[in-house]
Amino acid sequence: MAVLELDRLSRQFELTPGFVERVIQRKKPSYIKAVERLSISIGENEILGIAGESGCGKSTTCTMVSGLLDPTEGDIRFRGNSILGLKGAAIKDYRRAVQMIFQDPYESLNPRFRIVDIVAEGPRALELWGADEIKRRSLAMLDAVGLPSGKYAERFPHELSGGERQRVGIASALVMEPEVIIADEPLSMLDVSIRAGILDLLREMQAERGFSSLYVSHDLSILGNVADRLLVMYLGQAMEIGPAEEVIRNPKHPYTKALIGAVPIPDPRSRREVPNIRGEISKPIDPPPGCRFAPRCPYANASCNETFIEMKTGDSSLHQAACHRLDEIANAGL
Amino acid sequence: MSSSGASHKLHGLRLALGEHYRIINSNKLSQFGFWVIVVFTVIALLAPWLAPYDPWEMTYDSEGNFASLRPPSWEFPMGTTHLGYDLFSQLILATRTTLLIGVVSGFISIVIGANVGLIAGYYGGKVDEVLMRITDILYGMPFLPFIIVLIALFGRKLEFIILAIVLIIWRTSARVIRAQAMSIKQRQFIQMAKARGASDFRIIYFHILPNVMPLLLLYAAFNIAWSIITEASASFLGFGDGETISWGGMLYELWLSGKTRVAWWWFASPSVCIILLVVSLVFVSRAYEEVANPRLRKR
Numbered sequence: 001m002a003v004l005e006l007d008r009l010s011r012q013f014e015l016t017p018g019f020v021e022r023v024i025q026r027k028k029p030s031y032i033k034a035v036e037r038l039s040i041s042i043g044e045n046e047i048l049g050i051a052g053e054s055g056c057g058k059s060t061t062c063t064m065v066s067g068l069l070d071p072t073e074g075d076i077r078f079r080g081n082s083i084l085g086l087k088g089a090a091i092k093d094y095r096r097a098v099q100m101i102f103q104d105p106y107e108s109l110n111p112r113f114r115i116v117d118i119v120a121e122g123p124r125a126l127e128l129w130g131a132d133e134i135k136r137r138s139l140a141m142l143d144a145v146g147l148p149s150g151k152y153a154e155r156f157p158h159e160l161s162g163g164e165r166q167r168v169g170i171a172s173a174l175v176m177e178p179e180v181i182i183a184d185e186p187l188s189m190l191d192v193s194i195r196a197g198i199l200d201l202l203r204e205m206q207a208e209r210g211f212s213s214l215y216v217s218h219d220l221s222i223l224g225n226v227a228d229r230l231l232v233m234y235l236g237q238a239m240e241i242g243p244a245e246e247v248i249r250n251p252k253h254p255y256t257k258a259l260i261g262a263v264p265i266p267d268p269r270s271r272r273e274v275p276n277i278r279g280e281i282s283k284p285i286d287p288p289p290g291c292r293f294a295p296r297c298p299y300a301n302a303s304c305n306e307t308f309i310e311m312k313t314g315d316s317s318l319h320q321a322a323c324h325r326l327d328e329i330a331n332a333g334l
Numbered sequence: 335m336s337s338s339g340a341s342h343k344l345h346g347l348r349l350a351l352g353e354h355y356r357i358i359n360s361n362k363l364s365q366f367g368f369w370v371i372v373v374f375t376v377i378a379l380l381a382p383w384l385a386p387y388d389p390w391e392m393t394y395d396s397e398g399n400f401a402s403l404r405p406p407s408w409e410f411p412m413g414t415t416h417l418g419y420d421l422f423s424q425l426i427l428a429t430r431t432t433l434l435i436g437v438v439s440g441f442i443s444i445v446i447g448a449n450v451g452l453i454a455g456y457y458g459g460k461v462d463e464v465l466m467r468i469t470d471i472l473y474g475m476p477f478l479p480f481i482i483v484l485i486a487l488f489g490r491k492l493e494f495i496i497l498a499i500v501l502i503i504w505r506t507s508a509r510v511i512r513a514q515a516m517s518i519k520q521r522q523f524i525q526m527a528k529a530r531g532a533s534d535f536r537i538i539y540f541h542i543l544p545n546v547m548p549l550l551l552l553y554a555a556f557n558i559a560w561s562i563i564t565e566a567s568a569s570f571l572g573f574g575d576g577e578t579i580s581w582g583g584m585l586y587e588l589w590l591s592g593k594t595r596v597a598w599w600w601f602a603s604p605s606v607c608i609i610l611l612v613v614s615l616v617f618v619s620r621a622y623e624e625v626a627n628p629r630l631r632k633r
């Protein structure tokens with residue numbers, strides 16, 4: 001059974017017009033559809049990568065899944081049960097089970113907490129164990145992420161480097177013994193030279209502890225490396241999903257093709273055709289109901305703006321793309 | 335609060351002792367201010383043992399003459415009043431009252447101000463609106479008419495003077511701390527605390543509060559200074575507690591005696607004390623302000 005299921009998950013943000021526009025021009029508020037009808041499932045021990053350009057709704061999805069932001073529509077189910085409107089002990093259980101690793105290690109650690117207290121904060125807040133046990137586990141967790149507790153426990157965040165801080169962030173999530181880890185671009189703020197080390201740590205921990213992950217990045221080469229499955233998003237919509245290797249080697253969706261075309265390919269023989277993309281990425285403000293990629297898609301036709309294509313969940317080996325002209329594009333050899 | 339939380343209640347709250355030391359020694363003025371405060375505190379604590387006379391005891395000099403309106407001398411280091419009261423003794427005992435009023439009303443007002451500010455800033459929305467409307471109303475309230483009404487209703491009692499001072503003073507700290515809480519709330523480590531399961535209470539008092547601590551200490555010092563000035567003005571205008579003696583009260587009695595022009599020494603010592611203590615508090619709080627607001631450091 002899927003550990004986590006997102007069922008037509010949507011989130012829109014209201015853009016309230018200014019007072020003058022509202023009163024004099026009678027302008028109605030418009031909506032940014034940051035995430036629209038996103039349906040995916042994550043299996044036991046699986047790493048689902050989410051790729052997409054800036055502003056496509058990756059972080060919004062992560063904050064909804066971690067329970068920090070309410071969706072405007074749709075549902076999130078954890079082991080079959082909806083998490084929306086959970087109260088009391090049930091929400092505490094979910095908070096423990098699903099942990100987030102933040103993007104910015106400089107902003108996400110409380111500057112007035114000692115390192116050991118940052119790691120111990122989750123267990124203390126949820127009263128998972130007794131005080132001594134929490135301390136013991138927190139110190140052990142620091143050791144496990146490569147920060148010898150004797151040296152680091154009593155320090156403050158500003159005394160650590162970016163990579164060390166990100167390790168603290170990882171420790172503070174893993175000490176909760178989560179079942180799902182949400183990592184929202186955990187490497188992007190780090191120096192290139194230390195990314196590999198943090199990535200190895202994440203992989204190692206996953207292998208050792210066996211949790212499922214939602215791993216967000218706009219670096220496809222990293223995702224191809226770590227993720228079992230890959231979801232490609234564009235302006236809030238799912239464009240393509242499937243086994244990571246297959247999506248990268250054999251993309252179906254015009255957008256994914258373009259995206260992968262923009263990534264350097266190490267093997268010179270496998271040069272790919274790149275469909276030319278017109279125009280600029282925009283914000284999904286009051287968009288038409290259909291395919292969000294239509295304004296830039298070289299294959300778009302009149303019906304693209306009309307119909308929304310839903311992805312199937314359940315079968316994780318399925319490679320699917322949300323484009324209604326897939327066959328035509330393939331047949332025409334475009 | 336369970337045992338696991340309780341034992342670590344204060345872990346984020348403490349500014350390390352070394353940090354205080356560094357802040358106070360960061361410049362000459364705050365060092366000076368710190369020692370003035372220490373001296374006044376010691377005087378206040380030991381007042382009954384330090385004062386050679388009762389504050390309302392008629393004194394006689396070594397030759398047995400009634401010591402009325404004597405300028406400072408070896409016998410009466412700060413002179414005497416027209417009724418022969420020893421001003422040195424009065425000053426020492428008044429230090430106790432003034433400091434007590436200053437510290438108690440400063441402390442209560444910062445506790446109220448901090449809580450109102452933190453809660454309004456953190457929750458925002460309706461809660462914020464209601465709390466800030468209340469502070470606005472208090473802002474519109476002038477101090478003197480307010481204390482006159484209060485004293486008229488309840489009499490010249492220390493408790494009511496403190497109450498009046500607190501009601502007037504907490505509003506400024508509430509506003510400043512609210513603004514600070516609003517900006518800290520946006521920081522990502524608050525999101526992280528939420529993601530780890532921290533309750534609103536925990537976020538406000540364990541995560542935000544330690545980050546407004548330097549500002550809080552700054553305003554605590556500020557509030558004490560304001561309380562002292564406010565008490566002095568109230569006492570000088572005759573709204574002080576008649577049973578105890580304070581610096582402002584000493585000036586009030588000078589005024590009543592009609593000897594203002596003659597007895598400069600009677601006027602000098604309480605005024606100098608008020609100025610010295612208030613200025614010292616400002617010096618120390620300035621040093622804390624540089625921690626709270628690093629942009630000042632460059633100047």
Ligand SMILES: Nc1ncnc2c1ncn2[C@@H]1O[C@H](COP(=O)(O)OP(=O)(O)OP(=O)(O)O)[C@@H](O)[C@H]1O
Pocket residue numbers: 013014032033034052053054055056057058059060061218283284
């Ligand atoms: N609180 C908010 N209010 C209004 N709009 C928002 C809010 N949060 C996000 N958005 C908008 O929603 C869209 C998706 O944002 P999101 O942060 O999820 O993107 P992202 O994929 O994480 O981008 P990045 O790669 O830059 O982190 C953006 O257009 C953004 O401007």
Ligand code: SF4
Pocket residue numbers: 253254255291292293294295297298299300301304322323324325326
């Ligand atoms: S649905 Fe239409 S616009 Fe969207 S990718 Fe397919 S062809 Fe292009």
Ligand SMILES: [Mg+2]
Pocket residue numbers: 058059060184
């Ligand atoms: Mg993001």
